[in-house]
Amino acid sequence: MSIGLPRMFSLHASLLGLFLFGAPAAGATDAPSGPTLVRTYCSGCHLEHGGSFERISSIRKSPEGWVMTLFRMHQVHGLALPEDAHDGIVRYLADTQGLAPSESAAGRFALERRPNARDLDLGPDLAAMCGRCHSLARVALQRRDADDWLKHMHFHVGQFPSLEYQASARDRPWWTIATTELPAKLGSLFPLNSAAWTAWSQGAHRELMGSWVVVGHEPGGRDLYGTAEINTDGHGGYTARYRLSDTRGGTVGGESHAIVYTGYEWRGRGELGGRASREVFAVSEDGSRISGRWFDPDHEERGGDWTAVRADAAPQVLAVLPRSMKAGSSGPITIVATGLPAGPELSLGAGTTVRITSVEAASVHAAVEVATDAAAGARAVTIGRASAAGQFAIYQHIDxxxxxxxxxxxxxxxxxxxxxxxxxxxxxxxxxxxxxxxxxxxxxxxxxxxxxxxxxxxxxxxxxxxxxxxxxxxxxxxxxxxxxxxxxxxxxxxxxxxxxxxxxxxxxxxxxxxxxxxxxxxxxxxx
Amino acid sequence: MRMTTRGLLAVALVAVTTAFAIAPPARAGDLLLTAAKPDRLYVIDTATRSVRSEFRIPNAGAHITTIVPSPDGKVAYVLVNRMESISGINLKTGREVFRADLSVPGERVKDFCAFTITPDGKELIVYELPTKLLPNEYRVEEPRFAVFRTNAGLKAKSIRAYSAPRRLHLMLMRPSGKSFYAIGVDLYEYDVASGKLLNTRGIQKWDLVAHSQPDLLAFWPVTEPTGVFTSPVISDATAGGITAMKTGLMSLDVVSGALDFADFEDTSALIFSTVLAPDRKFAYGVYSTLTKIDIEHHSLAQRVPLDHTFYSVNIATDGHEIYMGGAMCDVAFYDPQTLQKRANLKLPGCGDQSLASLRVIPAR
Structure with missing residues (x-):
């Protein structure tokens, strides 16, 4: 639907299919800078004033939020971007107008495409005004001041005129609320400027190269554990090479290519065990942990939880697999941990007899016998200097x-x-x-x-x-x-x-x- | 209007097939108007249950909703192009004789299903929802009624405009031609000539005893054959300390101005649109069921499941048959006494009627 804006650039067919995951990085020395890209492709409408661009500079978003904006600029306003310019703009805006980790924390489930997630509870008014069409996480993953939230309301009704007619809209003076109370409320809840963003955007963030210990769990399926070697790709991104084991048997190799936006938003594209995968991870603020979800690009609902910890981190237990054993039973167990000493000693607590069968770089395998009269309950797991509570339990019967x-x-x-x-x-x-x-x-x-x-x-x-x-x-x-x-x-x-x-x-x-x-x-x- | 050979063949085949399969008893029939994606307007002869004409609406934008026939039944005005244009199609020649493209450079204008025509057929009054398209922002403007002369040709521009409330979904002309009703948050009546708001009644301002605020959104402007518009209404009613969701019927007599509302059941099925039978004893509602409502006793008379969803319902001028459309590509003919299906007419090309009005006009 043309709205009379100049169609400045020819349509690039790959734009629609492009996404965040591991696109060629705009880090080569001859690549134009972020401000130059915005100036070149956006300032025809979003006028520049002293380095600020109308509307654009009034908003902060997640990388996905900026991708959605560029998609709309293409779809509705006819903007066509060369692929590298698209990626460069997303990266520049996510880096300079992104969200601090504490600001994106509540909405991470949406970034991670978690199926059947429970949306944020921001109260019944916001649920009706915003959450009846899209997740409230989408709202909470943006920052604007009240005046730009107001413009956002005008955009909504201008673009989707049936909004006011829908159920949970026509029972109230929707437009009046949307143009008075709502912008003020959103500007208060999710303002453009915040101490968290100031601190995060001005801080230095650790590079991610090195060896990492990985554990992953795919609901209803498998537990994975092993190592990841992360290196730079020479263009501002990272490569990760995975060597994992599946508790059901066998090994799982894989690799991915990732861009880290905003200093912590890891978006990877690769394959795991011969199947394509996408990675939406967050690096912890201290740079010691990467966690999130990986999923199948064709079936985003299929995927699992993922945690990686630096291999040289302080001793800690990442996973005990399986997480429980029955009294009177015996079988193998795997402890995934960092800081394993040579010849570690393993304890699973009272009522268990443990014999270590093999030790790998970040895992210990043992044969366990659980006494028939072992008391039901949680057990502390100790391996070398690492110990963990709440990761292993003994049961007499399932209740x-x-x-x-x-x-x-x-x-x-x-x-x-x-x-x-x-x-x-x-x-x-x-x-x-x-x-x-x-x-x-x-x-x-x-x-x-x-x-x-x-x-x-x-x-x-x-x-x-x-x-x-x-x-x-x-x-x-x-x-x-x-x-x-x-x-x-x-x-x-x-x-x-x-x-x-x-x-x-x-x-x-x-x-x-x-x-x-x-x-x-x-x-x-x-x- | 232009019609492809293939289209003509399809029409002929449907007509022949229909005639053999479900030839109805001969009687003076009505004509039915319906429309389907991407750009088709159909005239159906109810006497033969066959497609009499299939017209292509130019630049329909694959989006057709409200149909308002001219009072003389010669032209159908159709809201097309994603609610941004009204096209007048001559029902004899198929030629586009009127066109109002509501949007202009820098301003996008939508009409949410609401427009009406004066009894002399000379003016269309259109509900306009304008949005200014500024270089880097949209600005939603105040709604308005825009008046177009129907003889303005294919580049019609409004000759006058009046302030209008937000969120209207329906407009109905009164037979005097002096005022029209607009339905949305409330029921408004406006003066045609001056655009003055004459009165406001009902709906959210209704003071319904022991009822919650009522909810209605039937945007099919059907007043035939009685001159009474009816709409299903949902509300919560409290009696004896128990609150239950109720379905009621709102009726507005555009001749007398009488406005009525009455529950007829604890809500047990969704109803999207309704029509009042000429004897005014029953009304009929559709969605995934066909519902027969006893007007006198405010009760559910009968309900039968349908083959699929229908959004639009209408009835023969003499009440002998119920017509259903507005979804998928068939029009269904039902017996108003038994609610049994008599026939289906599949539209040639099988385009989705997609909420289109189903209007009855006299056969000529």
Whole structure:
């Protein structure tokens, strides 16, 4: 939709497909500077005044936020950027007008594309005014003063005139609120200037080259551990080479190419175990830890948690795999840790007998026997000079099974829009001697579904919605009208998901709620 | 209007197929107007349940919503181009005889479904939502009613404009031609000539006993065949300490000005639009079900599931048949007594009707 702005540049076809992950870095010596790029490509409309650009200089955002802005400038206003200019502008703006780590912390789940995340609670008014269309994380990942938030409201209604007509808008004087109370409130909650940003933007940040110890967990799937070697790529980015082990057996190699925006926002693109992966990580403020989520670019809902710690860090236990053992059982265990001495001694606490079977750079493998009368409860794990509480527990029996997420959404797939699956995980707990529930970690389970209520049974949702795989992943059915359903409805479903965990001869059940719904047509970098 | 050979063939095939399959009893029929993506306006002969004409609307922007026929039934005014243009199509020739492109360089103007025509057919009154497109910001301007002369041709410009409230979704001309109703946050009545606000009634200002603020958004401007516009209304009603969601019917007689509202059920199905039967004893509502509402007893008379969602409903001038459209590419014909389906007419090309109005005009 043309709005009469000059179309200054020819369309670059790759712009739409481009994203943050490991794009060629604009760090070569002959690359134009960030201000030059903004001046060249943006100042035709966003006039420059003494080094500041109208609107642009009044906003701070996450890297994804700037990508969304450039996408809109392309899509709505006809701006076409060469790929390297696009990347250079995003990088420059994210670096100079980004968010401090403390400012992006609350909305990280959205940057990490976490499925089934619970949105921020900013109160019912903001939920209705903003959160009914997009996540409140998208709001909380921006900084403006009240006058620019007001312009943002004008943009919203100018671009999306049906906003005022929708449910939760037409029950109130939406435009009056949007142009009076709301900008003031947002300007107070998320102002352009902050002490946190001043401190962060003026501070020095550690380089990330070196050896790192990595642990990762893919819900419903695998635990990974091993090492990462991070180097510079010579163009202002990083390369990471992974050598990981899968607790289910085998090794997982991989590598990625990443750009670190704003001094801490790691965005990587690579492959892990032969499959393409994307990385949205954050470097801790002291530069000692990298954490976040990696995911499949074609199915962003598939991915896992990721933590890397510098290999030369102070001794610490990163993971104990598995996270629990049953009294009277025996089996292997893996401790992932930094600062391992030669010939480490391992203790898993009372009631356990441990025999170390092998020691690697950042992991120790042991054979463990748990006494039949070992008391149920959490155990401190000590390896060399590192110890950890809350990472390992002994149980006599499983008392409770929880299924996470407790509420999930899957989407039917077909055509240009792939299905969105839902991955469930069963975690168990036991009571310790004091009666306190102690988490035992993920367990394998027998998975099944049943109608959530009588209406779901009547409409045969279980038959039409899809199927759950043995690993707890729900695969939705195809999209489109189904003439054998009421109203030719889609293969939507309202289901209870059941996990049955076997503890000896006893089975303990947990459940979750799954909605299988229709496709989402517009998938944005920040939902 | 221009029509492709393929389109003509498709129309003919549908007509033939329909005639063989579901030939209705012969009676003086109405014509139905509907529209579908990307740019089609259809005239359907209800007597034969066949497509009489298929017209292409120029520069429709693959987006067609509200249809307002001229009082003499010769021209259909259609909101197209993502709510930014009104195109008048001659229903005999298919030629575009009127065009108002509301946006101008530097100002984008949308009409959220609301426009109406004077009884003499000479003026269109259009609800305009303008936004100034400044170099690096948008500025939302105050809404207005803009008046266009229908003989202004294909580059029509408004001849006068009046201040209007925000968030209107419907406009209905009164038969006198002196005033029109505008429905949104409240029910407003404006003077056609001066644009003066004559009165404000109902909806959010309704003082409904033991009811929450009512909610309605039916933006299909159907007053045929009775001269009464009806809209489903949702509200919470409290009785005996129990609060329940209620579906009611708002009715506005554009002839007498009578405004009424009454619940008819605890909400058990969504209804998007309704129409009042000529005997005024029943109204019919659609979405994924067809609902028959007993007007006299304020009760749910009957409800049947539909093959798929329909957003638009209308009824024969003599009340013998219910018509449904506004979604996907078929128009359904139902028996108002039994709510049983009599026929489906698939539109040639199978474009999505996508919220388009379904209007009844006399057969000529």
């Amino acid at each position: 409770k099974v929880d299924v996470t997420p407790g509420f999930a959404i899957a989407r039917v797939g077909g055509g240009k829009t792939a299905a969105v699956t839902a991955q469930f995980e069963a975690t168990a707990s036991t009571h310790d001697a004091a009666g306190k529930l102690v988490e035992l970690g993920p367990f394998t389970a027998d998975w099944s579904t049943k109608p959530f209520d009588a209406e779901a049974a009547r409409t045969h949702d279980e038959t039409f919605g899809g199927a759950i795989e043995p690993g707890g992943r729900y695969m939705p059915a195809g999209a489109g009208l189904n003439p054998v359903r009421d109203y030719s409805g889609n293969n939507t479903a309202n289901l209870k998901v059941l996990a049955r965990v076997h503890d000896g001869d006893v089975a303990v059940e947990g459940d979750s709620h799954l909605i299988v719904t229709v496709q989402r047509w517009v998938t944005t970098p920040i939902y």
